[in-house]
Amino acid sequence: MLLGLLRKKGLTVLKLESKSAGDQITDTDVRQALARFFAQTSPATPLDTGDDGLELLSSGLLDSLAMVQLTMFLADELGFELSDEDFTEANFATLGSLVRLVSRKRNLVL
Incomplete structure (x- = not known):
């Protein structure tokens, strides 16, 4: 239901290139996927994928709607x-902390 509502508003969930079984996702893969995700959700604000200190929460790049979309993106595409323990301000505060969270969680399931 929520995914349908997001798609009606023109917001899409983006797909990360498939990895073959046993391949670990790299930080570069995560950064590229997050750059595409934020380009879709915040097109007016280009993301510098090399800036680990980029504030996501305080800058507004990651608001409540983007958190829902990001959660669906991670579940559906990665x-x-x-x-529940992952939803901390520390994990989502900066680009670097989000990249580390995604890489750590994704590589646990491969």
């Missing part, structure tokens, strides 16, 4: 779900 093959894992975040646990």
Whole structure:
């Protein structure tokens, strides 16, 4: 239901290139996927994927709607779900902290 509502508003979930079984996702893969995700959700604000200190929460790049979309993106396209313990300000505050969270969680399921 929520995914349908997001798609009606023109917001799409983006797909990360498939990895073959046993391949680990790299930080570069994660950064590229997040750049595409944020380009879709915040097209007016280009993402510098090399800036680990880029503030996501305080800058508004990651708001409540983007958090829902990001959670669906991670589950649908990268093959894992975040646990309640993952939803901390520290994990989502900066680009670097988000990249580390995604890489760590994704590589646990491969």
